[in-house]
């Protein structure tokens with residue numbers, strides 16, 4: 001059984017149907033790239049997997065358990081599924097270390113020492129051992145995003161969702177963040193990432209999911225899909241990038 | 243026939259003024275701490291998903307903000323005993339100040355909460371925090387920081403407003419002044435001096451709140 | 466116990482409420498005029514005048530309204546002017562209002578960018594013309610919502626005038642309470658009447674605020 005299974009997910013904002021029946025399974029250790037035009041519903045799909053959007057119809061199963069929209073279920077879901085945002089969203093009143101420690105302490109009720117140890121470990125992993133005492137506004141965008149990744153990892157999620165984690169960064173800072181994501185992928189972390197970095201997707205991901213107008217339009221392994229797009233939409237999307 | 247000012251006539255009664263300053267300070271500190279606490283809870287209720295509670299708090303806020311403090315004070319001190327709630331002068335004054343500041347700070351703090359970017363809340367949600375945790379650890383401090391100047395001004399206003407508590411014989415600064423001028427018939431001099439005392443108190447209070455704000459919100463720079 | 470019916474209470478309070486409204490209106494209009502004058506002399510820019518106006522504002526914002534009324538009420542007789550509570554209340558509230566309004570409006574004028582002043586100066590306008598044709602029309606739109614909002618503070622401020630013996634709504638409430646021994650009902654009615662005066666003003670201010678925000682976007 002897959003780690004996360006989505007069946008026939010529907011989601012509308014008012015009149016606008018953004019997800020029109022999404023089926024997707026995410027296996028343990030899989031690295032999935034979600035691509036598609038702006039407005040095709042990538043972010044919305046990612047956010048439903050984290051319970052940030054309440055779905056209108058369909059089933060989400062995580063680790064064999066069906067998720068309802070009750071608060072308790074949502075909290076349980078989020079314990080398994082971490083998320084990193086385009087805009088970092090670090091808490092401005094906490095240091096990098098405190099940002100990472102916060103949730104393990106208050107949600108998982110870990111002791112301060114325990115949380116600190118994990119936080120230090122995670123910050124070291126993203127290459128920020130020397131910036132732990134810095135506040136977000138004392139860090140570059142790339143550093144902030146790496147703190148955000150460490151913060152999500154400290155909760156030991158089974159899946160990490162990344163929504164365009166490099167889109168808000170200056171070009172010269174993109175690689176330091178991608179390097180961290182690549183390392184996670186190599187360590188066997190299950191990842192679902194929305195990205196516009198096609199070369200990165202091709203190199204790192206095992207599965208490519210192309211979204212178009214609220215549906216999964218085409219899917220497959222990156223090499224094949226990029227080389228031989230089966231649908232004209234994907235062909236034009238890939239062509240447009242080149 | 244020129245009037246001869248005699249500020250010296252106040253000196254023998256300085257103890258009354260001193261006691262008044264102390265009591266006004268007590269009223270203000272208790273009123274501010276509990277009032278802002280009430281405001282935080284009110285703002286939380288206003289922002290919560292329970293529409294009934296939110297509306298009740300909304301009515302409370304509008305009622306208080308659209309009636310004079312003096313009338314609120316009279317209602318609490320003279321009116322509530324009809325319901326069997328008998329309060330001392332001091333208790334009534336403190337309660338009126340709390341209720342008054344609670345309403346204003348509810349609105350002020352709510353504005354601060356609304357100014358917190360949605361991304362902050364979503365990040366906290368994605369970390370599996372529940373509503374209370376998000377409010378306590380992620381929302382409230384940055385929200386208070388944003389509106390601290392407005393909140394400080396409101397606290398000063400409430401301190402100055404406490405002057406009318408003399409009308410229910412709460413023995414604060416203005417009460418002391420009234421008492422002295424009844425003794426020495428030097429009303430102008432007394433009120434002139436007491437006005438100066440209030441001015442000094444409001445300046446000190448403003449400074450104190452600024453220091454408190456720095457302590458609460460400005461962080462130790464580690465760089 | 467008392468021969469006062471609820472209607473008698475309400476009727477007498479309504480009579481007194483006229484004085485609350487009259488005092489509010491007078492103080493607001495006169496205070497607005499003084500505030501405008503202060504704004505003009507301040508914006509004209511002599512540093513000493515600016516300092517003086519700032520001191521004036523801080524004095525009124527840093528002391529209780531009650532003390533301001535007391536000083537007027539007990540101070541004027543000392544220079545030979547015997548004043549009634551009505552005159553003292555009007556004068557005190559006018560000064561109070563002028564300080565707050567001039568400060569509110571200063572913020573509005575200052576929010577008009579330097580570019581507007583410079584552009585109008587480059588067209589050869591003098592200070593009065595700049596104010597009249599360029600700055601005030603723009604500042605006015607920003608200024609209206611907080612000004613209406615402040616009118617609520619003036620209405621509530623008039624309650625303090627009861628303490629120097631001016632018979633308005635609050636004072637009438639006290640007098641009727643002393644006659645009826647029904648403070649709960651009487652002060653409840655007093656509060657309702659203030660609310661009926663103030664709440665529409667608050668709503669109007671909020672409405673204007675929303676409208677202005679709409680225009681600004």
Ligand SMILES: Nc1ncnc2c1ncn2[C@@H]1O[C@H](COP(=O)(O)OP(=O)(O)OP(=O)(O)O)[C@@H](O)[C@H]1O
Nearest residue numbers: 013014016018036037038039040041042043044045
């Ligand atoms: N909260 C919302 N309310 C209303 N409409 C929304 C909301 N969130 C998203 N939408 C709409 O849903 C559609 C899909 O949005 P989504 O953010 O999922 O697209 P996306 O594929 O992530 O695009 P992008 O590449 O620009 O990030 C868009 O048309 C968007 O305007």
Ligand SMILES: [Mg+2]
Nearest residue numbers: 042043044163
């Ligand atoms: Mg998106």
